[in-house]
Amino acid sequence: MNDAAPRLPVMYVSSMAVYLNRWFTCYEDARAARETDGGFLFPYQDQFFVAEPAAIRVLGLDPADPDWERIGFDWARPRDPEAFERLLLKREIAA
Numbered sequence: 001m002n003d004a005a006p007r008l009p010v011m012y013v014s015s016m017a018v019y020l021n022r023w024f025t026c027y028e029d030a031r032a033a034r035e036t037d038g039g040f041l042f043p044y045q046d047q048f049f050v051a052e053p054a055a056i057r058v059l060g061l062d063p064a065d066p067d068w069e070r071i072g073f074d075w076a077r078p079r080d081p082e083a084f085e086r087l088l089l090k091r092e093i094a095a
Contacts, residue, residue, distance in 0.1 A: 043076040060094020
């Protein structure tokens with residue numbers, strides 16, 4: 001029996017470097033910045049970053065997808081598990 005957590009797709013790719021991505025060492029700071037200035041919050045290893053909408057297209061996702069609002073624009077701690085699963089599937093297909 002394997003109790004390992006499922007591996008999530010990487011949400012930062014090098015082609016996103018041309019966009020403004022704000023990086024943080026703790027979730028709370030990233031969350032506060034996202035709430036103040038907008039964007040999409042993601043975990044990356046032991047850090048967090050907030051990306052602008054154009055960077056979301058690089059991942060093969062639509063930044064206007066209503067599921068983003070449902071998860072609170074927060075991939076690290078999504079509010080709506082079902083909306084997160086739909087976005088996750090779209091990302092896996094795009095990757």
